[in-house]
Structures are given as C-alpha cells and as structure tokens.
Amino acid sequence: MVRRIEDLTLDDSLFRRIRDRVAIVGIGHLPFAKDIGRPISDTAVEAIQLALDDAGLEAEDVDGMCMFEMERTHEVSIARRLGVRNLRWWSKISYGGGASAATIMQAAAAIATGLADTVVCHRARNRGARTSAPWMNEREISIDDKALHSPWGLIRPVDVIGMWAHRHMHEYGTTREHLGNVAIAARKHANNNPYAMMRERKLDMETYRRGRMIGYPLNLYDCCLETDGALACVVTSIERARDLRQKPALVHSVAQASGPNPVHLANYNNTPKMETTSVFCAQQLWRRSQIQPADIDCAQIYDAFTPLVILGLEDYGFCKRGEGGPFTEGGRLELGGALPTLTSGGGLSEAYVHGFNLIIEAVRQIRGTSFNQVPECRTVLVTGASGVATSAAVLRGE
Amino acid sequence: MTFLEETPHPDYALPDVDDPVMRPFWDGARDGRLMQQRDRTTGEVHWPPKPMYWKGGDRLEWFEARGTGEIYSYVVAYEPHLPAFKHLLPLILVLVQLDEGPRLVGYMINCTPEQMRFGMKVRVAFKRLGERVTLPLWEPA
Numbered sequence: 311m312v313r314r315i316e317d318l319t320l321d322d323s324l325f326r327r328i329r330d331r332v333a334i335v336g337i338g339h340l341p342f343a344k345d346i347g348r349p350i351s352d353t354a355v356e357a358i359q360l361a362l363d364d365a366g367l368e369a370e371d372v373d374g375m376c377m378f379e380m381e382r383t384h385e386v387s388i389a390r391r392l393g394v395r396n397l398r399w400w401s402k403i404s405y406g407g408g409a410s411a412a413t414i415m416q417a418a419a420a421i422a423t424g425l426a427d428t429v430v431c432h433r434a435r436n437r438g439a440r441t442s443a444p445w446m447n448e449r450e451i452s453i454d455d456k457a458l459h460s461p462w463g464l465i466r467p468v469d470v471i472g473m474w475a476h477r478h479m480h481e482y483g484t485t486r487e488h489l490g491n492v493a494i495a496a497r498k499h500a501n502n503n504p505y506a507m508m509r510e511r512k513l514d515m516e517t518y519r520r521g522r523m524i525g526y527p528l529n530l531y532d533c534c535l536e537t538d539g540a541l542a543c544v545v546t547s548i549e550r551a552r553d554l555r556q557k558p559a560l561v562h563s564v565a566q567a568s569g570p571n572p573v574h575l576a577n578y579n580n581t582p583k584m585e586t587t588s589v590f591c592a593q594q595l596w597r598r599s600q601i602q603p604a605d606i607d608c609a610q611i612y613d614a615f616t617p618l619v620i621l622g623l624e625d626y627g628f629c630k631r632g633e634g635g636p637f638t639e640g641g642r643l644e645l646g647g648a649l650p651t652l653t654s655g656g657g658l659s660e661a662y663v664h665g666f667n668l669i670i671e672a673v674r675q676i677r678g679t680s681f682n683q684v685p686e687c688r689t690v691l692v693t694g695a696s697g698v699a700t701s702a703a704v705l706r707g708e
Numbered sequence: 709m710t711f712l713e714e715t716p717h718p719d720y721a722l723p724d725v726d727d728p729v730m731r732p733f734w735d736g737a738r739d740g741r742l743m744q745q746r747d748r749t750t751g752e753v754h755w756p757p758k759p760m761y762w763k764g765g766d767r768l769e770w771f772e773a774r775g776t777g778e779i780y781s782y783v784v785a786y787e788p789h790l791p792a793f794k795h796l797l798p799l800i801l802v803l804v805q806l807d808e809g810p811r812l813v814g815y816m817i818n819c820t821p822e823q824m825r826f827g828m829k830v831r832v833a834f835k836r837l838g839e840r841v842t843l844p845l846w847e848p849a
Contacts, residue, residue: 440788448790449719457723457730458756459813461843463785463793464801465721472783473803480781480826525801526784526821571756578803578811579755584780 325563325598332418333551333558334705336365336544337670342507342661344438346538353540354383354434355391361430361542366555369393372544374426375400376413378433378664380444399426405574407612407657407695408587410665411703414692415564417545428550432542433666440536459576468525468533468615470575471697474586475617476527482632484620486527490518491638492616492651493531493658498644500655503681507535508659532616534657541666543673559676559705562601562689565594568699577697586618586696588625595702596627603627606704607687608675609649610668612695613656619643621696623651645682653682668692669703676707709775710817710833710847711740717792722841729759732770737842742832744773744808755810775832776849777806784821804830804846818847 338360340346340353354377362369369392375385379402389397399420403409410433417429436442445465452460464470478484497513500506513531521529551558567590569580578584596602603626611622620634628649629637637643643651654660654671661667672690674680680687688707694700716722725734736743745757748769760768785799793799800816816824817833829849836842 446790448721449792450721451724452721453724453727455756456721457727460721461723461841462801462813462815462845463789463796463799464813464815465790465793466785469783469785469801473781473801476783477781477803477826523784523786525786526798528783573756576813578780578813584811 327422328418328564329562329598330560330706331548332421332545332561333548334414334543334561334673335546335551335554335556335558336361336367337542337673338364339539339541339667339670342505342537342539344538346436346438350381350383350434350436350540351387354432354542355388357434357540357542358388358392358430358432361544364556365544367428367544370395371428372430373398374417374420374429376417376429376431377402378406378409378413379404380406381435383432383434399429405695405698405700407614407664408698408700410612410669410694410701411564411692412566412694412701414545414561414669414703415566415701418561418564421545421547428544428546430542430544432540433663434540435663436538437536437662438538443536455574455576458573464576466525468528471615471617472525472528473578474584474621474697475615477584478617478621479527482635484635486519487515488620488635488638489532489616490515492613492619492643493518495638495641495643496613496652496656496658499653499682500659503654503660506655506660507537508655528615528617534614534662535659537661537663539661539663539667541663541670543669557677558708559673560708561703562706563595563599563704564702565591565598566699566701567591567594572699574698586621586625587698587700588622588693588696588702591700591702592626595704599704601689601704601706606649606689606691608653608684608690609651610653610656610672610690610692611651612665612668612693613652613658614662614695616658618696619651622693625696626691626693626702645684650682650684653680653684665694672705676705709740712817712833712835714835714837716837719790720792720837722837725840729757733757734841736772737834737844740834742773742775742844743770744806744810745770753808753810755812774807777804777830779824779826779828779830780805780811781826782824800824802830802846814844814846816847817845823848
C-alpha cells in the first residue's frame with residue numbers, strides 16, 4: 311500500500327533541531343464570510359489576537375511574524391496595531407496556496423536557530439467577491455512565467471489544474487465519481503462544522519454529477535469556495551509550549567519544494583511524466599520524518615480543486631501512482647474511513663483561504679477538539695498547493 | 709499553414725515579446741515559424757528556454773521546430789472567462805507535446821470539443837494579434 315522510501319535516509323544532522331522541538335500553541339480565526347466588510351489589514355490583526363488569546367500569550371511575547379506574499383499584509387502595521395514591542399524576525403512566502411505549511415516551516419526554523427522566540431503566522435484574504443479573483447485582473451501585458459500560458463487564455467486556476475486532472479483520468483482511469491468522492495467527503499465534514507460556509511448545504515453524487523461545467527473535466531463542485539477569511543496561529547519552542555494552556559501540536563517534519571524546471575502555474579515541463587511539485591516536497595518531508603505515511607491518522611490535503619487531493623494522496627505516498635482515484639472509494643476519506651481527509655471541510659466546503667484553515671484543523675485534531683474528531687488522533691499531514699512551488703508539514707501530539 | 713488575424717480586445721493579456729529570453733520565440737511566430745531552443749551538443753530541447761548567459765549558454769541555439777505534436781492533455785473552458793476570450797468559448801485549451809519533446813500551452817482552432825482525443829496529432833497554426841504579437845495555435849493534423 312504505502313510507497314516505501316528506501317533510498318531516503320533520515321536527515322538527522324540539522325533537522326533534529328526542529329523536529330518535535332517547536333510547537334503550534336495557539337490558533338484563531340474570524341468567522342468566514344462572503345463579505346467580511348473589513349480590510350485584511352484589520353482582520354489579520356484580530357485573527358492574530360485571537361490566536362494569542364487561545365495560547366494564553368500577549369502581544370509583548372511575539373517577536374516574529376510569517377505570512378503570505380500574495381495580497382499582502384504588512385508586518386510593521388500589524389506589530390503596531392497589535393502592540394508587538396520589537397519585531398526581530400519576519401518573512402513572506404510566495405505562490406499562494408503553496409505557502410501555507412511553509413509559514414510553519416519558516417517560523418520553526420527561526421525558533422530553532424534562536425532568531426525568534428515566538429512567531430505568529432497568519433493568512434488574511436478577501437476573496438469572497440466574484441471580482442476579487444486574481445485571474446480576473448489579468449488584463450495587461452503578461453510577463454515572465456505568465457507569458458507561457460496567459461496569452462492563450464490558460465488563466466483560470468481551474469484550467470491550469472484541469473490539465474493535470476484530465477491527463478490523470480486518461481492515463482489511470484480516474485473517474486469523475488472519484489473526484490466527486492473528494493467533494494462529498496469534504497462536504498460531509500463541513501456539515502458538522504459550525505464555521506463552515508457550506509454547513510447547511512448537503513452534497514450527494516447525483517447533485518455533484520449535475521454540477522455546471524466550468525472547465526471540462528472539472529465542474530462547479532470540483533472547485534473551492536470564494537471566501538473572506540482571517541486566520542492565525544502561534545508557534546514557539548517546546549520548552550515554552552509546556553508552560554502554556556493548550557496541548558501543543560508538535561512540528562515533527564516540514565518541507566518546501568519547487569521541483570525541477572519549475573514554472574509558477576503552467577508547470578508542465580518538470581519531469582517526463584509531468585508530476586506535481588508535491589512529489590518533491592514529499593521526498594523532503596518524509597526524509598526528515600520518523601513518522602511515515604502509514605502512521606498518519608488524518609490528512610489535510612490542499613484542495614483548491616478536487617483532483618489535487620487525488621494527486622496528493624499519491625504524491626505523499628498513501629497509495630501508488632494512479633491509485634488515488636480508487637483510494638477515494640468506500641468512504642475512505644470520510645470520518646470513520648481509513649484516512650479521514652479535510653475534516654473541517656477544507657477549501658472545498660469550509661473556506662478557501664489558501665489552505666491556512668487546514669493548519670488550524672490539523673491543530674484541532676491533535677488537541678482532540680475537531681468537529682469531526684478522529685479518535686486518538688496523534689499524527690496529521692498538512693499540505694500546500696500541488697502544482698505551484700509548495701510546502702507540507704507533519705504535526706503530532708506529545 | 710493556417711494564418712489567422714484578429715484585433716485583440718483592449719484588455720488582452722498579450723505577451724511581453726521583448727523579454728530577452730523569449731524574444732526568438734515571438735520573433736519566429738511573427739514569421740510563421742515555431743521556434744525552440746536546444747543544446748547543440750546534446751540535442752536537449754529546453755522549454756521554457758534558458759538565458760544565453762546560462763552556464764552552457766554558448767551551446768544554446770534556436771531552431772525551427774517541425775510544428776507537429778500530439779495532445780498530451782486538454783481542458784474545455786466555459787463561462788466565466790475574461791472579456792478578451794469570451795468570443796472563443798468553449799475554448800479548447802491544450803497541452804501539446806511537440807515531436808521534439810517539450811509540452812507547450814495553446815488552444816485549438818478548426819476543432820470541436822467532441823473531436824478532441826488524447827494523443828491526437830496536431831499541427832501548428834498562427835494568429836496575428838496586431839503588429840507585434842503572433843500566437844502559435846494548434847489544429848488537427
């Protein structure tokens with residue numbers, strides 16, 4: 311079942327300074343909305359405040375900050391509004407949903423090296439309005455990587471990902487029902503999550519099949535939501551974490567990877583078989599990890615579109631190449647299945663916030679406070695967007 | 709060879725044809741030639757192309773590709789789309805594997821979604837979008 315990684319030896323020399331030595335100790339987010347009615351420069355600060363409250367820490371305890379580069383918020387503005395006395399480390403990470411777990415990785419690296427003690431990571435994004443889609447603003451000269459696809463109208467992320475999805479369907483026999491299984495699993499979880507945008511809306515296979523086609527072979531239900539949201543978490547050393555009020559979610563392994571010959575979106579010439587960036591991220595992740603795919607209790611696999619979950623199941627070694635479709639059968643991704651996945655509803659059915667909600671949900675699972683709690687959940691995988699330069703993390707309980 | 713002409717929508721995301729690395733590609737397209745870059749000693753074709761100052765750049769050369777390939781993958785785009793592309797919907801976006809190896813993004817002309825097949829043979833066509841920009845496109849071979 312599980313892909314063996316025989317050729318990879320544990321990368322112990324440097325990584326043991328991070329592995330289980332750093333923890334997520336606070337989480338917080340504002341209610342998700344179609345129109346939150348406030349700028350991200352404001353919502354980001356409140357989300358961070360909520361995460362600090364959850365941890366039992368004060369703004370004065372914060373000395374590091376990590377965030378996304380796309381639709382940016384600003385470190386000094388946040389520090390001022392929040393009351394951070396002296397910021398001494400910060401970083402911004404590119405590639406949208408590829409950045410999610412990387413915020414945890416970079417915070418952990420800063421803490422492990424002593425550059426910071428307590429780092430707040432966040433994502434605030436107002437994407438609820440239809441007109442806020444980044445692709446809708448591609449109306450000017452396309453430069454650099456964009457000139458490789460935008461001039462032909464390959465602009466919408468659904469079409470960029472559709473290329474991988476359709477090839478996978480052709481090559482391995484992955485079906486639209488397999489994609490539907492992903493959408494339905496996420497929706498069932500969202501139906502139990504009071505925060506989820508889709509908490510009231512049921513989805514069955516019949517409804518899924520009838521979904522409006524957006525970019526064949528992907529329909530409306532294969533696409534994530536459009537959401538305004540602001541979320542944050544607090545990362546600190548294990549020593550400090552033990553003095554705090556929440557059960558710490560230990561950062562066991564983290565990785566970032568672009569893969570070879572990368573292109574931001576039309577990343578179709580990286581390998582002979584056109585693998586996604588997650589293949590390369592997974593190699594790094596498991597090499598640094600004493601926990602392997604077979605040991606993972608629960609997975610939060612980045613889901614801007616349903617096929618990314620099927621590719622992710624393969625890329626991260628839960629099944630062999632080409633078996634991601636059948637892996638979704640029999641409720642395997644649902645609570646009670648072999649690998650409960652997207653247990654908050656994910657980007658498909660909770661909120662689309664570039665995957666930061668997947669980190670928050672992973673922490674809830676480790677704490678035992680998820681709305682779809684996996685019994686005795688000790689290990690969780692969280693991944694960033696496949697396709698673009700990406701990231702992933704393994705969290706565990708102490 | 710099919711050579712179309714169209715006045716681009718004012719908001720069309722036209723490519724930067726002056727990019728120093730990509731320029732031979734766009735210059736060639738304007739003349740109805742599909743240009744690719746290879747290492748003249750190993751024959752390896754680089755896509756996207758490498759800068760000429762790249763280590764090994766002295767071995768790089770641009771050449772005219774055969775302009776034939778096959779469908780590696782495709783999607784059919786429906787609404788919503790940008791104003792510049794609405795007249796083309798449903799738009800058959802393709803990933804063409806050239807005979808020379810690289811996979812290029814493009815779109816189909818003279819073809820319906822029902823006619824599309826994986827592995828289908830295609831040949832290059834061109835569409836002039838004003839003075840400076842010509843796009844390589846694809847049609848059934």
